[in-house]
Amino acid sequence: MEERKPGAEATPDERRDSGRVPIRLMVRDLGLGGSFEERPGNLSLGGIYFTDGHPPVGTRLEVRFLLPGAAGEIRALGEVLRVTREGGAFGTHVRFLDLPLESELAIARFLEGQ
Numbered sequence: 001m002e003e004r005k006p007g008a009e010a011t012p013d014e015r016r017d018s019g020r021v022p023i024r025l026m027v028r029d030l031g032l033g034g035s036f037e038e039r040p041g042n043l044s045l046g047g048i049y050f051t052d053g054h055p056p057v058g059t060r061l062e063v064r065f066l067l068p069g070a071a072g073e074i075r076a077l078g079e080v081l082r083v084t085r086e087g088g089a090f091g092t093h094v095r096f097l098d099l100p101l102e103s104e105l106a107i108a109r110f111l112e113g114q
Contacts, residue, residue, distance in 0.1 A: 020042040020043065020044045020049065021044075021111060021114045022040070022041075022042050023042060023065055023067075024040060024041075024065065025038070025039045025040075025043075025064070026038055026063065026065065027039050027050065027053075027062070027063050028061065028062045029055055029059060029060075029061060030060040030061060030062055030077070031059065031060065036062075036064060037052075037053070040052060043065070043107065043111070045107055045108055045111060046095060046096060047078060047093065047094045047095040047096050048063060048078065048094045048096075049093050049094070050091070050092050050094075051089055051090065051091050051092070053090075053092065054083045054091075054092050055080050057081065057082055057083060058079065059079070059080040060077060060078070060097070061077070061078045061079070061094060062075070062078075063075070063076050063078055063094070067106055067110045068110070070106040070110070071106075074103045074106060074107065075103070076096050076097075076098060076099040076103065077098040077099075078094040078095060078096050079094065079097050080092055080094055081093045081095050
């Protein structure tokens, strides 16, 4: 694989190298506020993907989820990178923007064990 320059964004294939695991997520649009809504989706080291709802690209989201073995709830800020459509369903791809180191390590341990 070709070496990426520092600061260059990973390609979709590189991002997929990180495993994805199904998970139930709580998601809230930061701009709209309001309540968190539960979404089915999956988790990778760099972000999440969910299929219910499809906020516009660039939307900032707050996400929460529980991981088996983690000390508490994982909370992170993310940004919608893209929205895809497969068949009749939309999929929202979100990149983590602000994820505490402890949470990133908990996610890595969880994904490694899957």
